[in-house]
Amino acid sequence: MNHTTQHEGDTEAVQHPPTRESGHGEDAEARKRHQEKADNEISNNVKESVLYWQEEDTIPVSMEDIKQTLQDTVGLGKSFDVVLREMNFGGRKVGIFFINGFANSLLLSEVLDRLSYVSPGDISSNALESYFERFIPHVQVELEDKMSAVINKVLTGVSAFFIDGAHQAILVDTRSYPVRGPEEPTIEKVVRGARDGFTETLMTNIALVRRRLRDPGLKYEIMQVGRRTRTDVCLAYIDDIADKKLVDSVRAKVKKIVIDGIPLADKQLEEAMTDKKWNPYPLVRYSERPDVVASHLLEGRVVLFVDTSPSVMILPTTFFDLCQHAEExxxxxxxxxxxxxxxxxxxxxxxxxxxxxxxxxxxxxxxxxxxxxxxxxxxxxxxxxxxxxxxxxxxxxxxxxxxxxxxxxxxxxxxxxxxxxxxxxxxxxxxxxxxxxxxxxxxxxxxxxxxxxxxxxxxxxxxxxxxxxxxxxxxxxxxxxxxxxxxxxxxxxxxxxYMWPFIPFSAKGMLSILIRKSVMEDEKRPSYNKPRDSTRMPEHQGGT
Structure with missing residues (x-):
């Protein structure tokens, strides 16, 4: 696809040449017109590309039309890792669409093994509901009726099942990204303490923090940044502690970023959000330690995880925060x-x-x-x-x-x-x-x-x-x-x-900076975070 700088969802600039002629691939003139149409395509995202080729963002009923749309939009048959495996289950033609490097072959094999026992008598008039309710042995399964949404999900590692004659697709989460084990960060080493650190996989990182914070108030909001990279960005905060205005501000700044992509992950996201230009001092704190991130969440901070990055952003931060270390x-x-x-x-x-x-x-x-x-x-x-x-x-x-x-x-x-x-x-x-x-x-x-x-x-x-x-x-x-x-x-x-508690001066805050208090004496959260709940250890009530 050729791309411009239009915003995602803006479909007014999408060009709609005449629809695809029947017998495509057989007639030389039809092939020529199809190639001209491909050369003239101007699409900003998957949705616009789907609309360009089939004029409506729906899933075609015919398997041949599905294949043609996938060839035109994501390069099926040209990119070796884009796979559409066609099979027949219970007398119905089924196409399994996935990215070869992301799909977990063991999970897919289990699903296909279960489907191989389906007979024509097991399939009701509504084949999709039967497959969805009875024959997909997996936990994370959903139905989708938008072709662009299916393609976007598959590009993240999900596998899609197209059934001939159905207007919906079954999405099965079979993702298996290349990962490395959690290792101690090289910059934030401690003599005593946990030796696990963040990796380049988003799900691993949020699980490491969830393991330390089993609080139902801990919220993880997922967003995507970049019309080409569609990088997953996770906003984390504790709902009853963090300042709502801060959370809303950070969320709004992430969502309004319009950029091709952030392949360099968190650093590019920081620049897009802060626009600090030539100021040398950092506006956010980076950490590769789950225990440090969990501690800052309990103080009312907001944390941003970016997929493919082994470090996370903690904000807001101060000059004196950046001078402290987990070893203390x-x-x-x-x-x-x-x-x-x-x-x-x-x-x-x-x-x-x-x-x-x-x-x-x-x-x-x-x-x-x-x-x-x-x-x-x-x-x-x-x-x-x-x-x-x-x-x-x-x-x-x-x-x-x-x-x-x-x-x-x-x-x-x-x-x-x-x-x-x-x-x-x-x-x-x-x-x-x-x-x-x-x-x-x-x-x-x-x-x-x-x-x-x-x-x-x-x-x-x-x-x-x-x-x-x-x-x-x-x-x-x-x-x-x-x-x-x-x-x-x-x-x-x-x-x-940025200079709190020195400017504006806070005697208690300055004392907590100069002297590391014991856990039981540190009763209040830092006030500059504007936490909704400022007390770490509320008074016991009713003798309990």
Missing amino acids: NRQSPFMGSYLRWIRFAGIFASLFLLPLWMLMVISPELKPPILDFIGPQKAAKLPLIIQFLLIEFGVDLMRMAAVHTPTPLASAMGLIAAILIGDIAVQTGLFVNEVVLYMAIAAIGMFATPSYELGLANRLIRLVLLVLVAAFKIKGFVIGVTAILVLLTVHRSYNSS
């Missing part, structure tokens, strides 16, 4: 608070350590006497700002090289690059020792940031601060820090303050 909740409150402070210190160092050091080197009068030791003991051949820029780009090159290097070689390559290149650069006089030292500390802080997207954003802000300090000294640093605070303050994640 796997330790005692005291140790969890200690780990949180160390992580905050690393994030602060990744942002401000290099600009502050360079500011004190450029303006020595700013250094207090206790910090007299700060500053390069030897001069280098390159200016400080050039050294910092080169080493920043070098760290990024090492990171990208490690991603594209086979795992057994990545560690060795990192050691070689860090030790040999850094040492040689210092010995040749290009860099000073302190630049390499402080850059290493800042890089460790960046890699210790739980959110990969937040770490990258902080790195970019650090570069901007370095350039401002080199150009304007103390004024540049003050202007840069002020601009960052303003940027984060006006930054909003689905109408929620």
